[in-house]
Amino acid sequence: MNPSSRLLSSAVLASLVASAPFAALGADDQAATIAALLKRIEELEHKVANLEHPSSTASASTSSTSSSKTDAAVQDLQQQVKVLKRQNELSTEAAAEKAQTAPVVSIGAQGFQVRSADTNFVFKLRGLVQADTRWLINNGGGTPAETFLLRRARLISEGTFFRDFDYQLVTEFGGGSATAQSPTILDANVSYRVSPALSLKAGKFKSPVGLEVLQSDRDRSFIESALPSQLIPNRDIGFQASGDFFDGRLSYAAGVFNGSSDATSANNTDIEGKKEFAGRVFSHPFATSSNEWIQGLGVGLGGSYGNAETASNLPNGGRGTYVSDSQQAWFTYKSGIAGDTTGVVTDGPHWRLSPQGYYYFRSFGVLGEYAVSDQRYRAGNGTAANPFKFAYLDNTAWQVAVSYVLTGEASSYKSVTPRHNLNPAEGNWGAFEVVARYSELDIDSAAFGTFADPTKSPHAAHAVTVGLNWYPNRIFRASVNYTLTDYDGGNGATGDKRSENLILTRFQVAF
């Protein structure tokens, strides 16, 4: 075979290689193919140069014919390489463009998430599990002495549609009490973000009153809420407007709800048709200040006003109780007065006020809250022998809680995020936080006698809690709390109810 024939064969061979189904190759494969073809062209060009200046004495005409054929083959190959290169560029551009519009699926510390490329559509799946133990020490035979319980087990679905519409659906499979074993809908709401200053929300969600209640269950520094939360409504069904002003330094929320009694999440329907108005303003006045010392200050005021006129509106879901950290009732409204089957019921206006605030600076945090719940109660059955008796009862509570992150991470209203996840091999142990809290709740003295039995129900509870939180990473958390709750009264004519010594532990998974 003469040189020209060999070149042509090579050209044809290269052409065949180049015309292979290129799209089926990956970008690296394409680049390798192009490089190989370029090398081949260089070799051909080199051979062409040799042919154009032959050392032999072959005839000029033969040489000229071979040369022109080879030139054509080289040009053809060059075109094919250019085409392949361009197709490669276009494929890359198309892939980049597709990536810009393709939905993004992610899984990590924030749970499972699917979002459209423009983030106008988002679907999130999250979860919360809190497995607790309660150990009551020297409880005098009270029940339960010790128990394991599934305090919370939640599946949380959240999302965004058409950029400005959000939804949330939280299903509770735990609950930690015999009456709350079956799955319940905890939150179910939709909202429309009109602007930063106005967002409209409808459905079931937390009533905008209390500072600690509004804190996410996963973020609270203590295993159980402090006593002021006993006077605050929990979740309710209604409609709310909220928003931020001044770059988030002032926020508000105001709404109308079915109405929820103290320490209670509302049912999915209204109990009595009366409505409750609730609202809260909260300010971070120095959030944008350059002074680090004052940036973390937040103060606010929450409150509610409504009417409650049935026994079902008694505190703690109609039970008429206030409970300690062990979730044991330490105060109970009378369920029946001697000779009267009618117990104490709510009968009239109910208002609450809760001044509140916190301050966080680096690893240190302090949170304080005061709450007053004023409700008109009724006792008696309206007979001559047992006429109705009414009273406006002001129950008050307050708390101060401090926290300090030993490992130097920032303390905040949100949960602590460890700088380094647990990795003993590298000497990383996550984050550790110590916490301490004092809280108390005072029952209106006017309650005793007619509405509550002073020999059984204390008129005040004082709780001191200390604890340690360990955050191996953003998802897991282990906590231990010790709480000593003392009572004033409630044990016969003059004695005090036995103090409660409680050790709580928790293992939490939140993503």
Add this chain to the structure above:
Amino acid sequence: MNPTRFLRQLTLAALVSVSIAGAFAKDITLLNVSYDPTRELYTDYNKAFQAYWKAKTGDTVTVRQSHGGSGKQARSVIDGLDADVVTLALAYDIDAISERGRLLPADWQTRLPNNSSPYTSTIVFLVRKGNPKGIRDWEDLVKPGIGIIPANPKTSGGARWTYLAAYGTALHRNGGDEAKAREYVAKFYKNAPVLDTGARGATTTFAQREIGDVLVGWENEAILALAEFGKDKFEIIVPSESILAEPPVSVVDRVAKRHGTEAVAKAYLEYLYSDAGQELIARNHYRPRNAAAATKAGVTFTSLKLFTIAEVFGGWKQAQKTHFADGGVFDQLNKP
């Protein structure tokens, strides 16, 4: 009247007027969502309109530009891109904004002269200097060994005009025989080694990447390439027959209303029909509706036989349905 006092009062009145005018002068921003090759046109035009509007109203108009494949741009507007005006390659894309996005009325095309198309263009050939492959007319494009560079009709408005120009010419030359026209178009795309997503990309492929023997596309793009890369490298071949491309414009009513820019958006498009606007159009190698503007601009466009989409294909809706919809004639003829 005391002349000094009068002069003082006149000065005061003038100062007050200027102050009032200044106090009420507005800064307005428009977004013009356009197709691929109009970057240069609207860069020049926006400056001219800004000066015109400032002189007329005292308001400062800033016009932002967005360019891309015409169909893709229409989809972006439907999906929420806040265009005050659209200036796209074909009416079908604005119809889609009207029908699917409900952002402007269905009769938008009647609101401005010439079916809201302030200029025209056509499809021509750009070949390498000396025309080494001897390309003169449409028949030459389907010969074996000819590499043609059109854009992809599935993504580019200009490429749809190119497809229709090729198809329509083949119909005319074969006595309206659809089968022969399809056969021609099948050969046409078989000779295309690369299909870019837009007209500007096709120019890059041909002129910068040196692929193919002939760029088949917008006349304005061919003239621009000649100006940019030099007459010593390329030359334009005007075929004997081609299509009359009529790129349309429209205010996007709902967006403009929301932005409070209806009046200025309308004026922005109307100014395209003014003498100054038409002259700018001619200088940017588009064929102005007002032929005198081209003369004034010193620009000459080669005459050729032109047919309209309505005459040959029954309008854009029908052409879209028959040729460019998924599974349409283009898909059938361009199977890999």
